[in-house]
Structure formats: C-alpha cells, structure tokens
Amino acid sequence: MIFCTFSIYSIIFELMNDMPCSLCIYKSAAEQKLNADEISILENNHAKVRFKAGDIIVKQDCLSANVAYIKSGLVKVHVRGSIRERIVKITKAPTYLCLPSFFGDKTNHFSVTALEETHVCFFDVNVFKDFIYSNGDFAFQIILEMSKNELLNFENCINNSQKQNIGRIADAILFFADKIYNSDTFILPISRQELADLAGITRESASRILTDFHNEKIIDLQNRQLTILNKQLLLEISEKG
Amino acid sequence: MIFCTFSIYSIIFELMNDMPCSLCIYKSAAEQKLNADEISILENNHAKVRFKAGDIIVKQDCLSANVAYIKSGLVKVHVRGSIRERIVKITKAPTYLCLPSFFGDKTNHFSVTALEETHVCFFDVNVFKDFIYSNGDFAFQIILEMSKNELLNFENCINNSQKQNIGRIADAILFFADKIYNSDTFILPISRQELADLAGITRESASRILTDFHNEKIIDLQNRQLTILNKQLLLEISEKG
DNA sequence: CGACTGCTTGATGTTGCTCAACGTGCGTGG
DNA sequence: CCACGCACGTTGAGCAACATCAAGCAGTCG
Numbered sequence: 001m002i003f004c005t006f007s008i009y010s011i012i013f014e015l016m017n018d019m020p021c022s023l024c025i026y027k028s029a030a031e032q033k034l035n036a037d038e039i040s041i042l043e044n045n046h047a048k049v050r051f052k053a054g055d056i057i058v059k060q061d062c063l064s065a066n067v068a069y070i071k072s073g074l075v076k077v078h079v080r081g082s083i084r085e086r087i088v089k090i091t092k093a094p095t096y097l098c099l100p101s102f103f104g105d106k107t108n109h110f111s112v113t114a115l116e117e118t119h120v121c122f123f124d125v126n127v128f129k130d131f132i133y134s135n136g137d138f139a140f141q142i143i144l145e146m147s148k149n150e151l152l153n154f155e156n157c158i159n160n161s162q163k164q165n166i167g168r169i170a171d172a173i174l175f176f177a178d179k180i181y182n183s184d185t186f187i188l189p190i191s192r193q194e195l196a197d198l199a200g201i202t203r204e205s206a207s208r209i210l211t212d213f214h215n216e217k218i219i220d221l222q223n224r225q226l227t228i229l230n231k232q233l234l235l236e237i238s239e240k241g
Numbered sequence: 242m243i244f245c246t247f248s249i250y251s252i253i254f255e256l257m258n259d260m261p262c263s264l265c266i267y268k269s270a271a272e273q274k275l276n277a278d279e280i281s282i283l284e285n286n287h288a289k290v291r292f293k294a295g296d297i298i299v300k301q302d303c304l305s306a307n308v309a310y311i312k313s314g315l316v317k318v319h320v321r322g323s324i325r326e327r328i329v330k331i332t333k334a335p336t337y338l339c340l341p342s343f344f345g346d347k348t349n350h351f352s353v354t355a356l357e358e359t360h361v362c363f364f365d366v367n368v369f370k371d372f373i374y375s376n377g378d379f380a381f382q383i384i385l386e387m388s389k390n391e392l393l394n395f396e397n398c399i400n401n402s403q404k405q406n407i408g409r410i411a412d413a414i415l416f417f418a419d420k421i422y423n424s425d426t427f428i429l430p431i432s433r434q435e436l437a438d439l440a441g442i443t444r445e446s447a448s449r450i451l452t453d454f455h456n457e458k459i460i461d462l463q464n465r466q467l468t469i470l471n472k473q474l475l476l477e478i479s480e481k482g
Numbered sequence: 483c484g485a486c487t488g489c490t491t492g493a494t495g496t497t498g499c500t501c502a503a504c505g506t507g508c509g510t511g512g
Numbered sequence: 513c514c515a516c517g518c519a520c521g522t523t524g525a526g527c528a529a530c531a532t533c534a535a536g537c538a539g540t541c542g
Contacts, residue, residue, distance in 0.1 A: 079395065083403045083482050088395060109392055132384060133377030139384070140373050146387045151350055153394045154320070154329060161401050161441040162324045164529070192489065200402035202531060207490055223489095241324055406498065433521060443499060448522055464521095 021046070026071040026119075028094055030141035038131060038138075045124040051114040053189075058097065058112035065106070066122040068097040073118025074180065074189060078197065079110045087198040089156070090115070090190075092180055096145060115189040160200055163241035168199035169209045170238040173219065177228055184228040262287070267312040267360075269335055271382035279372060279379075286365040292355040294430075299338065299353035306347070307363040309338040314359025315421065315430060319438065320351045328439040330397070331356070331431075333421055337386060356430040401441055404482035409440035410450045411479040414460065418469055425469040 021027075021043045022036070034042065051057055051073070058068060060080055070093040077097070078087045088110060097112055132139040159171060172195060177184050190198070196206040213219045218234055220227040228234060262268075262284045263277070275283065292298055292314070299309060301321055311334040318338070319328045329351060338353055373380040400412055413436060418425050431439070437447040454460045459475055461468040469475060 079399055081399045081403050082480060086399055086402060088398060109395060129381070132381050136374030136377070136380065139377065139380035140370070143373060143380070143384060143387070146384070146391065150387065150391060150394070153391070153398070154350060157329060157394070157398055157401065158320055158322050158327055160398065161327060162322050203488090204490080204532085205530065211490075239323065432519090434519090444521080445500085445523085446498060449498095452522075 024071075026094060028069060028096065028141070028145075030096075030138050030145070033135060033137035033141060034131065035135075038135065041127060041130075042123065045127045047122045049120050049122065051118045051120065053114055053116050055114045055118075056111060057114055057118070057120055058108050058110070060108055060111040062108050063106055064108050065125050067125055067128050068112070069121040069123065070095050070097060071119040071121055073120075074115045075112050075118055076115055076190070076194070076198075077110050077112050085197050086200065087194060089152070090175075090180070090198065093118070096142075163238075165199065165201045165205050166209055166212075167238055167241040168201065169195070169206060169213070170234050172199055173213075173226070173228065174234060174238055176226075177231075184231060186226060188224040188226050265312075267335060269310060269337065269382070269386075271337075271379050271386070272310075274376060274378035274382060275372065276376075279376065282368060282371075283364065286368045288363045290361050290363065292359045292361065294355055294357050296355045296359075297352060298355055298359070298361055299349050299351070301349055301352040303349050304347055305349050306366050308366055308369050309353070310362040310364065311336050311338060312360040312362055314361075315356045316353050316359055317356055317431070317435070317439075318351050318353050326438050327441065328435060330393070331416075331421070331439065334359070337383075404479075406440065406442045406446050407450055407453075408479055408482040409442065410436070410447060410454070411475050413440055414454075414467070414469065415475060415479055417467075418472075425472060427467060429465040429467050 021031075022039050031039075031042070048071075057075060058064070070091070072093045074090065074092045075097075076087050076090045078085060132142065160168065163171070176186060176188065180186075180189075188195070192207050192210070193203045195210075196203045199206060210219075210221055213234075214221045218228075218230045218237075220229055262272075263280045272280075272283070289312075298316060299305070311332070313334045315331065315333045316338075317328050317331045319326060373383065401409065404412070417427060417429065421427075421430075429436070433448050433451070434444045436451075437444045440447060451460075451462055454475075455462045459469075459471045459478075461470055
C-alpha cells in the first residue's frame with residue numbers, strides 16, 4: 001500500500017486530476033455515451049477528490065446531493081446497524097455509488113470508506129438526472145450497472161443466510177483473490193474486525209477460523225500477508241457452507 | 242382468499258383483461274409516461290396472464306425474454322440455494338419483476354410464485370429497452386423503482402445477518418401487518434415452512450417461536466389467522482434482534 | 483516505560499439445528 | 513370407501529456451532 005502511493009499510477013492520477021473530463025481515461029461506460037456538450041456540462045458540475053486509506057468518502061445519514069464515481073482505488077460500503085457494524089460490500093474502481101440513496105431519498109443510507117488511496121468524482125445529482133432524461137444510451141448503461149448490482153446483492157443474501165462461519169470466511173478470501181486482486185497472494189486490505197463485519201460474525205470467530213486455515217495449510221498468513229495454498233479445498237469449503 | 246376469487250375486484254380484472262392498455266387502470270408510474278404511440282407498441286408486444294395461488298409465474302434458470310409487471314396480487318420471489326430454499330422477498334402489486342435478471346443476462350436468477358390470485362403483464366424486453374432509449378421519463382421511473390428496491394435489499398441484508406430468530410419472525414409479522422395488509426389482523430398467506438424460508442431459519446424454530454408469541458399473548462394465532470395483540474412488544478423484539 | 487490497540491486463545495453459556503415422534507388433513511389409488 | 517402416502521404442523525431431547533467473557537501477548541505511540 002505504501003508502494004502504491006509513490007507508484008507510476010500515482011503519477012498518472014496526478015495528471016488526471018488536472019485534466020478535463022473529456023480527456024480523462026477513467027470514464028465509466030455510461031459517460032462514454034455522452035457527447036461533447038454533455039461532457040462539458042459534467043465538467044462544470046463535479047469535484048475530483050483524493051482519499052487516503054481510512055478516509056470517509058460518504059457518511060451514513062448525511063444529506064447529500066451528489067453521485068460518487070469511484071475512478072480508482074478500493075472502498076468498503078458499510079452500515080451502522082442497531083447491533084453492530086456491517087460491511088455490505090467491498091468494491092473496487094470503477095463504479096458508481098449513492099445511486100440508490102439518491103433516487104430514493106436525499107440521505108445516504110450507508111457510509112463509504114477508502115481502504116487504499118482512492119480517487120473519486122462527485123457529480124451533482126441533477127446533472128445526472130438531466131442526462132438520464134436526455135440521453136437514452138446513458139440511462140441504459142446506468143440501468144445495466146444497477147441490474148448487475150442487484151444480482152450481486154441477491155447472491156450475497158443467499159450466501160450470508162445459509163452458510164456457516166467457515167464458509168463465509170472462505171468466501172471472503174476467495175472474493176479478494178478472484179474479484180479484487182486476481183492473485184492468490186495479496187495483502188488483506190482490512191483488519192480482522194472488518195473481516196468479521198464483512199462475514200457477519202464476531203472478531204474472535206474470524207480470528208479462530210483464519211488460524212485453523214493456516215494450521216491446516218489451506219492458507220499462509222503473516223499478519224495481513226495472505227497466500228492461498230489449497231484453493232481447491234477452499235472452494236469446497238465455500239461451496240458446502 | 243376464497244372470497245377474493247368471487248369479489249368485485251375479480252370482476253374488474255375480468256374487464257381489464259379484455260381492455261386495451263390505453264384504458265387499463267393498472268398502469269405503472271413508468272407506463273404513465275408513455276405517449277399514445279408507445280402504448281400502442283406495448284399493446285402489440287405483451288401478454289396478460291392470470292395466476293392462482295401457488296402457480297409459478299417465473300421459473301429460476303429458465304431462459305426468458307420478458308419483463309413481468311405485477312398488476313395485482315401478491316407474490317414471493319425465491320431462490321433454490323445449495324442448501325435450502327430461500328424466499329428473497331414477498332411483494333405486492335404494482336411492481337416490475339425480472340428487470341435485474343434481464344439486463345444482466347438472459348436467464349432468471351430466481352423463481353416467482355403467486356401467493357394469491359395475481360394478474361401479470363409480460364412485455365418483450367426489447368420493447369422495454371427501446372422505451373428506455375427513447376423516453377427519458379420512462380427510463381427515470383424505472384431507475385427510481387430499482388433504487389427503492391436496492392434500498393430495501395440493503396435493509397434486508399442487515400436484518401437477516403444481525404438478528405436472531407425471534408427478531409426475524411417478529412420482523413416478518415410486522416412486515417405483513419404494515420407493508421402488505423395495513424392491518425394488525427390478517428390471514429398469513431404462507432405456510433410455516435415458507436415463513437421459515439423467509440426468515441432464513443428452520444420450520445421447527447419458526448413454529449416454536451410462533452407458539453411462544455401466542456403463549457405470551459403477543460399475537461393470537463389460529464392456523465393462519467393472525468392478530469397482533471401487543472404491537473409495542475413486537476416492535477421491541479424486532480428492534481433488539 | 484506505561485497505556486493502548488489489534489490480535490489470539492481458552493473456558494463457558496446460549497442459541498438454534500437436527501433428529502425423532504406424533505397428530506392432522508388431503509389426495510390418490512386400490 | 514378405506515388404506516396409504518405425503519405435506520404440514522407441533523413438541524421434546526441432544527448436540528454442534530457460535531457468541532460472550534476473560535486473559536494474555538505483541539507491536540506502537542506518546
């Protein structure tokens with residue numbers, strides 16, 4: 001994570017931050033459907049912000065009139081429940097956030113926190129709304145994105161409610177390996193507590209299961225440095241729940 | 242339920258079934274934004290179908306090229322998981338179904354079953370797509386509907402993962418009273434098994450909790466005839482989990 | 483060095499699932 | 513018409529999975 005801050009990517013982001021939207025290489029599928037005039041409207045109604053790991057990007061229950069587009073980085077979407085904190089999902093760039101809160105009502109129904117250096121564009125919601133009205137291509141791309149999200153949410157619901165703890169932790173590890181890092185070796189971007197919040201279990205249970213996996217040579221784990229040793233078995237555990 | 246079949250509503254539905262879309266009183270918010278030409282396109286690309294309680298409206302894993310609009314009635318959306326059946330949500334008319342499956346890929350990711358007499362319009366997905374491209378008002382209404390759904394899903398996730406069984410059953414009872422029937426007395430439209438699938442617990446646990454509630458005079462329950470006696474307490478149980 | 487945070491490990495109690503038994507109502511087929 | 517299987521519902525006993533409580537350890541920061 002420290003390396004990242006000084007990497008070539010960081011330099012590119014610097015350049016991008018000073019660049020007009022029309023030349024930005026981090027355009028979403030929806031934005032690619034906009035014409036030059038629309039892009040220039042966008043230009044005048046957005047703010048580019050950089051967040052460090054741990055920074056709060058969106059705060060639950062706050063009033064807000066923006067749509068957030070995650071250009072680069074990794075974030076957790078979490079909700080403060082009546083009993084404990086819950087991480088709803090972890091998602092990497094590029095993606096839109098706050099779309100549901102937005103069109104539903106004017107308050108954020110969840111918080112979003114950066115897990116690593118993250119670059120975000122905030123757009124005025126009314127500009128967004130205008131584009132939906134005027135540009136069918138744009139609207140369709142947004143609907144596509146929301147559809148994919150809904151299907152993912154469905155899967156999550158099923159997984160969380162039917163699997164037992166060991167299966168959920170296996171899920172989480174596989175999620176980071178396959179969906180986030182595309183590698184069986186990575187540095188866990190979250191603490192044990194957060195892993196527990198993600199899996200919906202207690203910190204102690206999460207810890208225990210990780211050491212079990214380590215002892216049974218399913219994973220190698222030094223602090224947050226994780227390597228999957230027996231992926232086949234991990235997949236079976238995830239399957240069987 | 243039996244009364245319903247022969248009620249005045251039933252007669253209205255009969256009339257509606259023979260009526261052109263332009264005169265149908267069950268138009269969705271999105272459809273109300275369509276012009277006469279568009280309505281007539283709709284007319285030529287849809288099928289009106291009536292389902293009885295227990296009938297399968299949409300079958301999981303089947304290929305499908307339709308969007309379903311629930312005009313009237315009550316349905317359950319359920320998924321066959323690796324371990325057991327799960328009811329994702331119960332929803333009453335009016336609502337769209339299959340939107341997410343649709344734009345994501347071509348197979349249904351869940352089943353939908355009628356819990357009472359239900360009337361459904363099936364539309365060709367391409368017609369729908371065309372409307373999104375050509376009619377911004379229509380697109381925006383669809384996005385609004387999807388946003389509300391996503392917020393509901395979020396809430397569900399939190400509830401399911403943090404509450405214990407007693408809280409989930411309390412939730413389910415309050416859901417039927419407040420969201421479906423708007424009355425503290427109603428006939429439970431589902432079996433104990435289905436209630437368990439909805440709460441994500443076993444049939445035995447659901448049964449036990451219901452008799453506990455009955456014994457503690459929180460509810461009165463004769464078969465499926467349910468009356469809430471102590472709503473305050475039920476709300477507390479739901480809150481505390 | 484002491485306070486503090488994040489993590490791990492063990493002991494204990496509770497929750498809820500599984501299994502089993504039994505009653506009921508319904509539809510089917512002999 | 514009765515016998516039978518089958519889905520549904522209820523209840524009890526035992527057990528596994530988890531949360532909770534408690535203690536201790538390593539690393540870090542002031």
